[in-house]
Amino acid sequence: xxxxxxxxxxxxxxxxxxxxxxxxxxxxxxxxxxxxxxxxxxxxxxxxxxxxxxxxxxxxxxxxxxxxxxxxxxxxxxxxxxxxxxxxxxxxxxxxxxxxxxxxxxxxxxxxxxxxxxxxxxxxxxxxxxxxxxxxxxxxxxxxxxxxxxxxxxxxxxxxxxxxxxxxxxxxxxxxxxxxxxxxxxxxxxxxxxxxxxxxxxxxxxxxxxxxxxxxxxxxxxxxxxxxxxxxxx
Amino acid sequence: xxxxxxxxxxxxxxxxxxxxxxxxxxxxxxxxxxxxxxxxxxxxxxxxxxxxxxxxxxxxxxxxxxxxxxxxxxxxxxxxxxxxxxxxxxxxxxxxxxxxxxxxxxxxxxxxxxxxxxxxxxxxxxxxxxxxxxxxxxxxxxxxxxxxxxxxxxxxxxxxxxxxxxxxxxxxxxxxxxxxxxxxxxxxxxxxxxxxxxxxxxxxxxxxxxxxxxxxxxxxxxxxxxxxxxxxxx
DNA sequence: GAGTGGTCTAGACCACACT
DNA sequence: GTGTGGTCTAGACCACTCC
Numbered sequence: 001x002x003x004x005x006x007x008x009x010x011x012x013x014x015x016x017x018x019x020x021x022x023x024x025x026x027x028x029x030x031x032x033x034x035x036x037x038x039x040x041x042x043x044x045x046x047x048x049x050x051x052x053x054x055x056x057x058x059x060x061x062x063x064x065x066x067x068x069x070x071x072x073x074x075x076x077x078x079x080x081x082x083x084x085x086x087x088x089x090x091x092x093x094x095x096x097x098x099x100x101x102x103x104x105x106x107x108x109x110x111x112x113x114x115x116x117x118x119x120x121x122x123x124x125x126x127x128x129x130x131x132x133x134x135x136x137x138x139x140x141x142x143x144x145x146x147x148x149x150x151x152x153x154x155x156x157x158x159x160x161x162x163x164x165x166x167x168x169x170x171x172x173x174x175x176x177x178x179x180x181x182x183x184x185x186x187x188x189x190x191x192x193x194x195x196x197x198x199x200x201x202x203x204x205x206x207x208x209x210x211x212x213x214x215x216x217x218x219x220x221x222x223x224x225x226x227x228x229x230x231x232x233x234x
Numbered sequence: 235x236x237x238x239x240x241x242x243x244x245x246x247x248x249x250x251x252x253x254x255x256x257x258x259x260x261x262x263x264x265x266x267x268x269x270x271x272x273x274x275x276x277x278x279x280x281x282x283x284x285x286x287x288x289x290x291x292x293x294x295x296x297x298x299x300x301x302x303x304x305x306x307x308x309x310x311x312x313x314x315x316x317x318x319x320x321x322x323x324x325x326x327x328x329x330x331x332x333x334x335x336x337x338x339x340x341x342x343x344x345x346x347x348x349x350x351x352x353x354x355x356x357x358x359x360x361x362x363x364x365x366x367x368x369x370x371x372x373x374x375x376x377x378x379x380x381x382x383x384x385x386x387x388x389x390x391x392x393x394x395x396x397x398x399x400x401x402x403x404x405x406x407x408x409x410x411x412x413x414x415x416x417x418x419x420x421x422x423x424x425x426x427x428x429x430x431x432x433x434x435x436x437x438x439x440x441x442x443x444x445x446x447x448x449x450x451x452x453x454x455x456x457x458x459x460x461x462x463x464x465x466x467x468x
Numbered sequence: 469g470a471g472t473g474g475t476c477t478a479g480a481c482c483a484c485a486c487t
Numbered sequence: 488g489t490g491t492g493g494t495c496t497a498g499a500c501c502a503c504t505c506c
Binding site for chain 4: 040
């Protein structure tokens, strides 16, 4: 059973936002509340989420208005597979390496485990429509995902973690830096040596902010960019 | 006069969050409501904002808990000056160029003006504690900021726009790509030619999503990284 | 002045965690 | 079972925009 505000949010989006030009006025909150047969607070909750998603803006005393289709949606956390599919391409992977090892000081700090604990590390070449896009190395505490190396590692690790191990990723901290591909990396990515590349390191965490996965990805700069919306204040 | 939930949010943060270790339980919502002498809904509004800021998490049936100091704060839109100051350094600028020109097709599209309209373009070398960090080119519709070139351009343009022209920036779309500094750029940044660099293009918009400023910045990769938190779902 | 979104109250019931 | 956070209602007043 969905919450009412959740259904109302989707209804408002379908009826008054999607496909509309910018600065179109929505019905007033009181009108919407009456139309949906709910309290105004419930409508406000729905509108607040749509505002957070960058789909509308509200001006006190004036009304609620559409933002319009030109604006990119705010950044959501998604796996490589999900992201590639969202762009209408087919994701695939080649496993370059998969092993278990002791965490060591660096990984121990990243995953909040002790340095002697066993971790599982998977390195994959990730492709979109068969074209190499990035080299990605993911590390997990082995205790969190026993037997991971025996599974099919060609798809979404996020999906695997959630479905098979009940590990839900809630947020991630990302750091983006510029670099160049070294000899081995450029060979795997199919680009000349010293080609510009984006390095993205990410720590994925569950709802309680416990780190679940740490990954380092090297993206071809000619095929990939990081795009997002930031808000001032709020 | 601040809203109550705003004061309560700050009070809760000071008393129960800042300086606390992770997973510390906060008082219940009903306890907080009574302590502050307000309704539970008001406390919930305050807690919701702290949750959005990544300072606490809530588990239905269990309670509200601190996230702890290790986690970086979620990304906010800020100007170069604000950002450098937040990192405890002193921002400064050298104006490399300031001119007015016709928008042309590309700028016209970025700022939603007609190609023949006059725009103001300012290029600056931006420094932190006297060390070159990036080359930044900002473009505005001249009609929005008449006489801008006669002002002091060494500080925050965001502050100038807000204080002198009443232009409030609400959000921005950013695109981050990897590149290398060409000869002129590397000379200005004080690095060898073909050094890795981050290119960040940004379109800043007012609350109604009208583009106000478009900027292109080239950051030294050895001195700068983009760091942010992304959420899944929500 | 009329109408809008912004804030706040008082109270209720539900879903879930913990014991 | 008890207590927690999650949702929702009914109603009020305030701050602001627009005419």
